[in-house]
Amino acid sequence: MAAKPYRVLDVDGVRDFLAGVTEVRRRLGGRMSDWRVGEVGDGNLNLVFIIEGPEGSACLKQALPYVRAAGPGWPMSLERARFENEYFRAVAPYVGGLIPALYHFEPELHCTVMERLSPHIILRHGLIAGRRYPRAARDIGEYVARACFFTSDLAQPFERKLDAVALFADNTPMIRITVDLIFAEPYYEAPRNRHTAPQLDRAAAELRRDATLKRAAARFGEKFLTQPQALVHGDLHSGSVMVTVSDSRVIDPEFAFYGPIGFDLGAFLGNLLLSWYSQGGHVSGGDDREAHRAWILGEAKIFWETFRQRFMALWEQHGNGDLYPRAMFQGQEGAAALAQAREDYIAVLFADMLGFAACKMIRRILGFAHVLDFEGIADPYLRARCESGALAMAALLLRSPQRFRCIDDVLQAVPQIASTAV
Amino acid sequence: MAAKPYRVLDVDGVRDFLAGVTEVRRRLGGRMSDWRVGEVGDGNLNLVFIIEGPEGSACLKQALPYVRAAGPGWPMSLERARFENEYFRAVAPYVGGLIPALYHFEPELHCTVMERLSPHIILRHGLIAGRRYPRAARDIGEYVARACFFTSDLAQPFERKLDAVALFADNTPMIRITVDLIFAEPYYEAPRNRHTAPQLDRAAAELRRDATLKRAAARFGEKFLTQPQALVHGDLHSGSVMVTVSDSRVIDPEFAFYGPIGFDLGAFLGNLLLSWYSQGGHVSGGDDREAHRAWILGEAKIFWETFRQRFMALWEQHGNGDLYPRAMFQGQEGAAALAQAREDYIAVLFADMLGFAACKMIRRILGFAHVLDFEGIADPYLRARCESGALAMAALLLRSPQRFRCIDDVLQAVPQIASTAV
Numbered sequence: 001m002a003a004k005p006y007r008v009l010d011v012d013g014v015r016d017f018l019a020g021v022t023e024v025r026r027r028l029g030g031r032m033s034d035w036r037v038g039e040v041g042d043g044n045l046n047l048v049f050i051i052e053g054p055e056g057s058a059c060l061k062q063a064l065p066y067v068r069a070a071g072p073g074w075p076m077s078l079e080r081a082r083f084e085n086e087y088f089r090a091v092a093p094y095v096g097g098l099i100p101a102l103y104h105f106e107p108e109l110h111c112t113v114m115e116r117l118s119p120h121i122i123l124r125h126g127l128i129a130g131r132r133y134p135r136a137a138r139d140i141g142e143y144v145a146r147a148c149f150f151t152s153d154l155a156q157p158f159e160r161k162l163d164a165v166a167l168f169a170d171n172t173p174m175i176r177i178t179v180d181l182i183f184a185e186p187y188y189e190a191p192r193n194r195h196t197a198p199q200l201d202r203a204a205a206e207l208r209r210d211a212t213l214k215r216a217a218a219r220f221g222e223k224f225l226t227q228p229q230a231l232v233h234g235d236l237h238s239g240s241v242m243v244t245v246s247d248s249r250v251i252d253p254e255f256a257f258y259g260p261i262g263f264d265l266g267a268f269l270g271n272l273l274l275s276w277y278s279q280g281g282h283v284s285g286g287d288d289r290e291a292h293r294a295w296i297l298g299e300a301k302i303f304w305e306t307f308r309q310r311f312m313a314l315w316e317q318h319g320n321g322d323l324y325p326r327a328m329f330q331g332q333e334g335a336a337a338l339a340q341a342r343e344d345y346i347a348v349l350f351a352d353m354l355g356f357a358a359c360k361m362i363r364r365i366l367g368f369a370h371v372l373d374f375e376g377i378a379d380p381y382l383r384a385r386c387e388s389g390a391l392a393m394a395a396l397l398l399r400s401p402q403r404f405r406c407i408d409d410v411l412q413a414v415p416q417i418a419s420t421a422v
Numbered sequence: 423m424a425a426k427p428y429r430v431l432d433v434d435g436v437r438d439f440l441a442g443v444t445e446v447r448r449r450l451g452g453r454m455s456d457w458r459v460g461e462v463g464d465g466n467l468n469l470v471f472i473i474e475g476p477e478g479s480a481c482l483k484q485a486l487p488y489v490r491a492a493g494p495g496w497p498m499s500l501e502r503a504r505f506e507n508e509y510f511r512a513v514a515p516y517v518g519g520l521i522p523a524l525y526h527f528e529p530e531l532h533c534t535v536m537e538r539l540s541p542h543i544i545l546r547h548g549l550i551a552g553r554r555y556p557r558a559a560r561d562i563g564e565y566v567a568r569a570c571f572f573t574s575d576l577a578q579p580f581e582r583k584l585d586a587v588a589l590f591a592d593n594t595p596m597i598r599i600t601v602d603l604i605f606a607e608p609y610y611e612a613p614r615n616r617h618t619a620p621q622l623d624r625a626a627a628e629l630r631r632d633a634t635l636k637r638a639a640a641r642f643g644e645k646f647l648t649q650p651q652a653l654v655h656g657d658l659h660s661g662s663v664m665v666t667v668s669d670s671r672v673i674d675p676e677f678a679f680y681g682p683i684g685f686d687l688g689a690f691l692g693n694l695l696l697s698w699y700s701q702g703g704h705v706s707g708g709d710d711r712e713a714h715r716a717w718i719l720g721e722a723k724i725f726w727e728t729f730r731q732r733f734m735a736l737w738e739q740h741g742n743g744d745l746y747p748r749a750m751f752q753g754q755e756g757a758a759a760l761a762q763a764r765e766d767y768i769a770v771l772f773a774d775m776l777g778f779a780a781c782k783m784i785r786r787i788l789g790f791a792h793v794l795d796f797e798g799i800a801d802p803y804l805r806a807r808c809e810s811g812a813l814a815m816a817a818l819l820l821r822s823p824q825r826f827r828c829i830d831d832v833l834q835a836v837p838q839i840a841s842t843a844v
Contacts, residue, residue: 158601158647159594166588172581179744187750211759218746218763225580229648322601324640328609337633341640
């Protein structure tokens with residue numbers, strides 16, 4: 001099939017296009033008239049189609065030239081589809097089982113055809129519904145450890161890393177969104193901000209006057225832009241994870257770039273904490289959600305501990321890169337020195353995780369893009385009560401990092417802060 | 423003139439080539455047979471020709487396809503000439519008066535034609551000779567402040583910085599030299615190492631067993647590879663600065679890349695300290711070099727203070743980038759918070775400067791490439807005594823960073839360490 005210029009696909013367009021992609025056509029089976037196609041996208045940026053044929057299914061994701069949530073008035077580079085594809089290709093050798101299988105990428109259409117994940121649902125939706133996914137936190141901890149370790153220069157010569165740094169340095173429209181919406185606008189009265197008003201007016205104003213907190217947030221903004229440790233997903237919240245009770249997959253890496261590992265860690269942890277604080281707004285029937293809350297906190301610990309153990313083990317086994325070179329740390333004393341260096345490195349990742357988690361939490365309550373965990377709470381008083389707990393916890397993480405030396409410190413603080421803030 | 427493939431230029435080749443470069447031909451004046459051409463390069467990597475015509479002069483620097491100091495057995499990418507050119511172009515708007523005027527760049531020949539600096543000499547040679555250059559430290563402090571500030575995302579949108587990050591990410595052969603020769607090999611018994619033996623055998627062995635010191639050195643190696651704060655020169659020692667008593671120029675930026683600002687600061691400071699420790703080897707006539715030593719330490723302070731003040735002032739005046747965005751720090755409280763953030767930032771640069779200075783000092787004594795400050799001391803016992811002082815000071819900087827809170831702490835320690843080590 002000759003390449004056609006970009007066009008926004010509809011249901012018929014998807015059918016026509018896939019009929020020309022041999023691998024996908026075979027996978028679906030039958031004739032194109034047999035294929036059921038439906039648009040299911042609910043994200044901010046893309047069209048998502050599910051295609052079911054007699055023999056198999058597929059998912060097609062197409063980038064739109066504007067922010068879907070805002071409409072054509074907010075244009076957005078189509079190149080993000082390419083970076084999503086590049087990210088998946090880069091990490092597939094290390095986390096292949098934790099991402100969708102990729103069938104086809106079509107540059108002109110800025111679309112990717114991939115495995116249809118079924119019966120998976122978005123982790124965020126599951127958490128809101130009060131369901132448990134016993135593998136999710138462990139799988140994502142493992143995912144971040146593997147994807148980040150192997151794309152860092154702990155694992156490989158820096159030359160390979162710099163090639164990839166240069167490639168993803170072009171993903172600027174997506175990085176611009178992060179820089180503005182996460183690290184700047186929530187901290188002043190920017191036009192795109194919104195919050196539950198008037199209930200949170202005072203909390204928002206206080207946070208925006210808090211010099212210590214703002215310095216910390218800006219410091220993490222600086223880290224985000226000046227610390228290419230590894231290829232990060234860039235948007236690893238609970239809406240970018242699809243789950244069943246026995247499987248987890250990471251999707252939507254269009255924000256991918258070389259940045260601090262703590263940014264991915266913080267995205268996932270921060271969204272677990274948002275979920276925790278939102279549970280009071282989803283009490284129903286006889287379920288007060290206390291057990292679910294306890295489970296979520298336990299998963300936060302499992303997430304960090306899994307990441308920590310896996311990352312350390314990978315470093316011990318595959319630390320063949322230019323950072324902390326093996327040749328420098330020979331013998332028994334050298335091994336001990338290197339072990340200590342690893343502990344120091346992990347301690348910084350832990351602190352980064354908490355700081356980035358806090359930034360992610362704040363932006364979902366005071367910034368432009370909110371999360372269903374809170375948006376799904378109809379009563380604004382109840383929603384504000386939940387949000388104010390999350391906001392207070394995030395503020396504490398930024399203001400008093402020295403209070404959080406280990407993950408148990410976080411687990412203990414979360415319920416305390418909730419009762420203070422409510 | 424049609425482009426010719428790469429060839430190593432000789433005196434006649436230089437004449438032929440420049441006859442075809444209109445701007446340079448006019449500048450030199452007369453006919454090509456009137457031009458006096460001489461090769462004067464004494465560096466590790468390049469040919470350098472001085473061309474004098476009836477009306478003007480020029481300097482031509484050509485990259486060789488191997489490390490000059492090692493011979494054709496150690497090949498080296500010619501692309502470094504392009505990066506030198508790109509660096510000069512990038513910083514010229516900010517430090518134009520502190521670099522040579524650029525006349526012409528010839529990609530195929532990997533050569534740059536630039537201003538002949540006269541009667542400038544290499545700062546290192548001046549320091550060895552016991553001469554004072556009252557502008558040098560102040561000028562280089564100003565240089566690093568301006569070149570680094572304006573190429574950081576403190577001054578500009580991150581998109582512009584990332585374009586430049588991607589460009590310089592290709593300068594891998596030069597970065598490889600730094601990674602291996604500065605941050606790895608000095609810390610183990612690598613084949614390319616050498617030191618004054620047997621006098622320094624014990625000091626070398628002790629340093630290579632020192633777990634705390636090696637972790638610190640590896641941590642600075644990590645910073646070097648994972649912290650693109652600004653476009654750094656990458657080799658800003660006293661051999662990359664040409665001076666008269668009233669003028670200073672920075673040359674030889676072929677190691678340019680996006681890295682930590684402290685790397686340039688540390689290169690200059692570290693080489694001032696090497697000069698200080700080498701002075702005892704250059705006592706002659708009635709000059710015990712004590713006054714020169716005191717002057718050098720004073721210049722070290724002037725260097726840091728100038729950098730600090732200029733960098734802060736530039737940030738206050740031109741801080742329009744994405745880091746610490748102005749919009750976040752409005753009003754009186756905001757201004758105070760931002761001022762504190764700047765102090766924090768500068769404190770990290772200070773600590774980085776000391777750590778990188780130490781790494782630079784160690785590699786010049788235990789690694790592959792040494793400096794004339796010590797190499798020019800014929801008596802190995804005397805040389806080893808000088809070197810051991812510098813080595814002890816560098817080790818202290820890496821082992822006990824908490825002892826050095828301000829530049830005066832460094833100034834006080836330097837003479838103390840000398841008397842202990844000697």
